[in-house]
Amino acid sequence: MSSAPVSSAAExxxxxxxxxxxxxxxxxxxxxxxxxxxxxxxxLPQAAALAWGIAGWAEDAPLSRTLWMALVFALLGLLRAQGDALASRLAYRAADQVLHAQRQALLDREALRLGGASSGALSALLTEKLAVLGPWITRYRPAMARARLLPLLYLAVILTISWAAGLVLLVAGPLIPVFMALVGMAAKDASQKQMVEVGAMNTLLIDRISALPDLLLLNAAAASRAEFAARAEGLRERTMAVLRVAFLSSTVLELFSALGVAMVAVYVGFSLLGEITIGTWGLFGPGLTLFQGIFLLLLAPDFFQPLRDLAAAWHDRAAAEAVAEELGDLRQDRLVPVLGQGGDAPPLPGPAAISLRGVSVRRGEQVVTLPDIEISPGESLALRGASGVGKSTALDVVAGLLVSETGQTRVAGHALVDDTADAWRARIAYIPQEVHIPDMTLRTFLTGDSTSEVPPEALHRARATRIVAALPEGLETVLGESGAGVSGGEARRLLLARALIRGADVILADEPTADLDATTGAAIIEVLQGLCAEGRTVVVATHDPALAAAMGRALDLEAAQC
Incomplete structure (x- = not known):
């Protein structure tokens, strides 16, 4: 499916x-x-057949007339049911297609967005908020088509029988869309506030779950529960506001519908009793015939039914507008361009040299200017400096995860561009501060294959043998998306083992010894030194003096920028 066009803020x-x-x-x-x-x-023909059959039954017409009308009524009902089923199937397929495309586009975009939304807000948008597009897609457009056609069609038929009944419906009918529009404005505002509260609730839940150990250590569980309860109460109030608007619009609709149908019924009843002799065109005599009266009674409620359906779908429309507006705001955010396609590629040939010249990178509203950096093949370099000076940014630029606004980055003798980024990343092992281990077995994570052998030597060199032995199923343990079951230091050693197994000759490590005890930090430093001794190019961003001293060269980014 082609991507939907991006709407502007003024749309x-x-x-x-x-x-x-x-x-x-x-x-x-x-x-x-x-x-x-x-x-x-x-x-319309169903109602005519039913009215003609009932009138014939009451007027002692031949039974065959009633039976034929019953057959016509049943056949038209089957045809109508088939049409409704096919229309619903088409609408639900369209909804599935749109929801899948929007979720995929949102995931692709959020992976590249500066700053990124919180996981709670993103999950709320992907699940609860995008899901409200489904009822709007499946109900609103068909309801609008019926509301445009059927009331006018019924009114035209009713007016040919009785101008009085037509006048009643002509007065009552247009009032419903007027009140729908007025209530619709309140519905959209209430829906927007509810969607904001849903996102905030999810964000708070995810944040509190991730911080649960700290909350328990600080004895802040009670305060966290109180905050969560307050947020839940806010969501309840927003939801009740939406429901109040829905009930208000439903009450208005049912009031005018009931009044309109009741007035038509009173007119038909008194006309059949002979008490009212006006309101018809006089072609069949004064008053209404039994067939005409029954036909009017069958059509009057259905005159309002399309408006009822549209009123119900009107709230779906308001919710969809709120979600579409949020998606539109996301589309206007600046994206982080990432080089390459993220797919597999053969390693980029050439010596593992790295060069950054005149590079500056935009991160949010801030522009980070990096000093010129030259790294020879097999060299080890420690990037030092205060937080925010650009250490992590430099690593992201070298990995092709950020694109500089100015300057040039060259790797292995090639310019780092879209055509070379995937091949260059095939030579890199990246060790971030927060390790993400996908939902796969440890064996697959380390080797890239669920059946490949893990060399014991690699685990030994990375000081990871005991880590694997302590896992409940060893290499077959599924650690999950958050790396549950291993500490931060253990996860980093597993990444080092992965680099050894896969033969990466360029190691990029962002604060690999941060928040670790002295023994674990020393073990990681020793592994990195071993990689350097093998001739691999190692670049680390660090505040750790011991790690910086262990590298062949240290570069203070803050001093280099002066």
């Missing part, structure tokens, strides 16, 4: 929501709307 909300659909979904929904309207319009 109307409905157009924003419509822009999420894409051409394939638009075509499916147009067909679904037409089928739904045509299927609903079949009630």
């Amino acid at each position: 109307p909300e409905l157009q924003r929501a419509e822009s999420l659909l894409g051409p394939d979904a638009q075509r499916r929904l147009s067909r679904a709307a037409r089928l739904s309207a045509i299927a609903a319009a079949l009630w």
Whole structure:
């Protein structure tokens, strides 16, 4: 499916929501709307057949007339059911297509967005918020098509029978869309506030779960529970506000619908009793015939039914607009360009030399200027300096995870561009501060294959043998997305073992000894020194004087920028 066009901030909300659909979904929904309207319009001949059959039964007409009308009614009902089913199938397929495309586009985009949304807010958008697009897609467009066609069609037929009944519906009908529009503005505002509260609630939950050990150590569990309870109360109030608006609009709709149907019923009843002799065109005599009266009674409620359906879908539309507006705001955020496609590629040929010249990088609203850096093949370098000076930024630039606004980065004798980034990353082992271990077995994580052998020598050199032995299933243990079951220092040693197994000849490590005890930190330093001795290029960003001293050269970025 082609990606939906990006809407501008000045675009109307409905157009924003419509822009999420894409051409394939638009075509499916147009067909679904037409089928739904045509299927609903079949009630007109159905009602005529039912009224004619009942009138014949009451007027002692031959039984065959009633039976034929019953057969016509049943056949039209089957045809109507088939049309509704096909329309629903098309609408639900369009909804599935749109939700899948929007989720994938959001995941692809958020992976590259500066700063990035919190995991709680992102999960709320991906699950709870995007899900509200489903009812809007499946209900709103078909309901709008029925509301545009059926009331006018029914009104035209009713007016040919009784101008009085038509006048009643003509007065009551237009009041409903007017009140729907007024209530709709309140519904959109209430939905927006509810969506904000849902995102905040998810963010708070994820943050508190990740900080649970610290909260327990600081004896702050009670305060955290109180904050969570306050946030939950806020979400309850926002949800109740949405429900109040929904009940208000439903009450207004049902009031005018009931009044309109009741007035038509009173008119038909008194006309059939002969008490009212006006309101018809006089073609069949004064008053209404039994067939006409029953036919009017069957059509009057269905005159309002499309408006009822549209009112129900109106709240879906308001929620969809709120989500579309949030997605539109995300699209306007600056993206971090990442070089390459992130796929597998053969290693980039050439000696593992690294050169940064005149490089500056934008991170959010800040521009980080890096000094010129030259790293020879097999050299070890420690990048030092205060927090925010650009140590981690320099590593990200070397790995092709950030693209500089100025200057040039060269690796292995090649310019680091889209065409070379994936091949260059095939030679790199990156050890971040926060290690992410995917949801796979440790064997697969270390070797890239679920059946490959893990060399014991690699585990021994990385000081990871005891780590693996302590896991419940050894190399077959699934550590999960957060690396549960191993500490930060253990996860970094596993990454070093992975670098040894896969033969990476360029090691980039961001604060590899941070927050570790002296023994674990010394073990990691020893492993990095061993990699340097083998001729691998090692670049570390660190505040640790012991690690910086263990490298062949140290570069103070703050001093180098002066």
